[in-house]
Amino acid sequence: MLDKSIVGQESPPKTVMAEPGQMKFFAKATGAVDQIYWDEEAAMAAGHPGLPAAPTYLFCLNNFAPSKGPSILAQLGVDIGRVLHGEQRFKYGKPIYAGDEITLQDKVIDAYEKKGGALQFILTETAATNQHGESVGSMTNSLVIRN
Amino acid sequence: MSELNYASINVGDELPSHVCGPITRTTLALFGGASGDHNPIHIDIDFARKAGMPDVFAHGMLSMAFLAQLLTNWVDQNRIKEYGVRFTAITPVLATVTCKGKVSEKFEQDGEPCLRVEVSAEVDDGTKTLVGDAVISCR
Numbered sequence: 205m206l207d208k209s210i211v212g213q214e215s216p217p218k219t220v221m222a223e224p225g226q227m228k229f230f231a232k233a234t235g236a237v238d239q240i241y242w243d244e245e246a247a248m249a250a251g252h253p254g255l256p257a258a259p260t261y262l263f264c265l266n267n268f269a270p271s272k273g274p275s276i277l278a279q280l281g282v283d284i285g286r287v288l289h290g291e292q293r294f295k296y297g298k299p300i301y302a303g304d305e306i307t308l309q310d311k312v313i314d315a316y317e318k319k320g321g322a323l324q325f326i327l328t329e330t331a332a333t334n335q336h337g338e339s340v341g342s343m344t345n346s347l348v349i350r351n
Numbered sequence: 352m353s354e355l356n357y358a359s360i361n362v363g364d365e366l367p368s369h370v371c372g373p374i375t376r377t378t379l380a381l382f383g384g385a386s387g388d389h390n391p392i393h394i395d396i397d398f399a400r401k402a403g404m405p406d407v408f409a410h411g412m413l414s415m416a417f418l419a420q421l422l423t424n425w426v427d428q429n430r431i432k433e434y435g436v437r438f439t440a441i442t443p444v445l446a447t448v449t450c451k452g453k454v455s456e457k458f459e460q461d462g463e464p465c466l467r468v469e470v471s472a473e474v475d476d477g478t479k480t481l482v483g484d485a486v487i488s489c490r
Contacts (some may be wrong), residue, residue: 226385233378233385235418236373238423259419259434263412269386284390285402289411293435293483299428344435 206317206324210276214311218228220269224302227255231265244302257300262332263292265300266308276312276326282349290325290346297332297339305335313344324349357457357464357489366425366452371417371446382413384390402409409442413480414472421450421470422448422485432465436472436483446474454483465487 224244224298231241239246240256247255257265262279300306314327372378377391388410401408405432417438422431441465442448449472456467472481 211447229381230385233381234420236420238420256428258416259423259428259431260412260416260464264386264388278452283402285392285398287390288441289438291435291437292412293433295433296431 205321206315207280208315210280210312210326211315213276213312216272217307217309218269218272219305219307220265222256222257222261222265222300222302222304222306226268227257227261227302227327230258230261232314234258245346252299253301255302257302257304259294259296260292261300262294262306262308262330262341263345264325265306265332266310266330266343269306269308276310276328277347286350288348288350290348291344293344294343297341298334300334304340306332306340307334309334312334322351324351354460355430355466355487355489357394357466360454360457360466360489362455362457366421366454368452369417369421369424369450371420371448372373373445374413374442376407376413376444378432379407379409379444382410386410386412386416388412407444409444409446411438411442414438414442414448417448418450418470418472418481418483419424421452422468422487426487429473430488431485431487432460434483435485436470436481438480440474440478440480440484442472442474442480448472448474450479452485460486 228242310330313329326347331342332340452468452470454471468485
């Protein structure tokens, strides 16, 4: 049975810097051809104050931010080999640039089962702000656990 | 990338498609490190088999990053207001991913002229692996 008491649970806020070297590594790993994602001069020539974070990079920052407690999946005792990514959505605020300090906070917004518990779904919303307190957007994530 | 001209864009217009891959095991190892997603199901065949899968498979977020490039090849990233996908099938290792997009709606949001673009990613046999949409500001 899925422990529905996790719904509403908020993780302690966690902060991470958008490191330029890591962002360049991401650009390389995803085969980015647009130089603004890995060359500071090209980014500035295009009018950016620094390397911009690619549209899905907030998800990576959430992975890199040091966690201040066990993850939801760890709390539920879920085997990571049974987890699939169901959905992911981003809403954008202020752009994220290399060097920004991003603070993220996760909140579980729903948890439910389908097919008599064979599939469990956990929906999490993550709000993110920069070092100026401005929203850099939010993301929602749906994970599917195969039982 | 060209400047968007809202008036000249029509519902049904297609974005230039964007082909990525093939996704090798090296791609998966690099993306695991680059994205901070260290789930061994994407990089360790022994782990994948124990979990009941025939092989490792690609991170959904790798294809979501490819599909984002379809958008940023077309418009300035700062025009993207929202971007979301459903992961509808697993992307196998060695797949080539073709990203497609089509304007599906013109509307106003918060006083801004906007476009909704339906996006999808598919692998070699035509199986759709990601289906979603993005909202693009034309201000």
